[in-house]
Amino acid sequence: MAQENDIVLIYFEDQPAGFARIEAIAPDVKKDWYHVKLLLLQVPLQTVTWILRDVYINGEEFTMGGNRMRLEKVEAPPEAEPEPQQEETKETPTKDERKTDKDAKVVALWDHDKKK
Numbered sequence: 374m375a376q377e378n379d380i381v382l383i384y385f386e387d388q389p390a391g392f393a394r395i396e397a398i399a400p401d402v403k404k405d406w407y408h409v410k411l412l413l414l415q416v417p418l419q420t421v422t423w424i425l426r427d428v429y430i431n432g433e434e435f436t437m438g439g440n441r442m443r444l445e446k447v448e449a450p451p452e453a454e455p456e457p458q459q460e461e462t463k464e465t466p467t468k469d470e471r472k473t474d475k476d477a478k479v480v481a482l483w484d485h486d487k488k489k
Contacts, residue, residue, distance in 0.1 A: 374431050375446045381411075384443040391415055392447065398430070 375381055375395055383390050393411040401407055405427050413419045425444075429435045434443045 374427060375444065380414075380447040381444045382447055384441075384445065386441050387443075396420065 377395050377398055379395050381393055381395060383393055392414040394414060396410040396412050397408075398410075399408045401424055407425055407427065407430065408422050409425050409430060410420060410422045413421060423437070425435065426433075430444065432443060432445055434441055436442065
């Protein structure tokens with residue numbers, strides 16, 4: 374079952390509609406039903422409280438206002454293993470091999486005097 378602080382993807386009519394973080398899960402007076410407080414991760418942020426059965430929190434489809442809905446817990450993808458670094462075969466050019474342009478001029482913008 375998804376728990377507090379889990380991120381869930383909300384599906385509306387089988388289409389991903391947005392993400393939410395589960396802020397709180399509190400039992401309802403009816404057995405196997407819960408008040409699920411969700412922080413909708415959108416601009417502006419908004420919180421909603423849905424009354425859901427435990428199976429709905431686990432990802433089973435339900436209806437809300439006649440529309441099919443589903444929550445899917447989001448898991449971070451596994452980190453990819455870093456590729457081994459290949460040694461660079463090209464050597465650093467010597468001072469004589471470096472290209473230079475003796476006519477190039479560098480102007481520092483912050484030292485430039487403004488004449489009016």
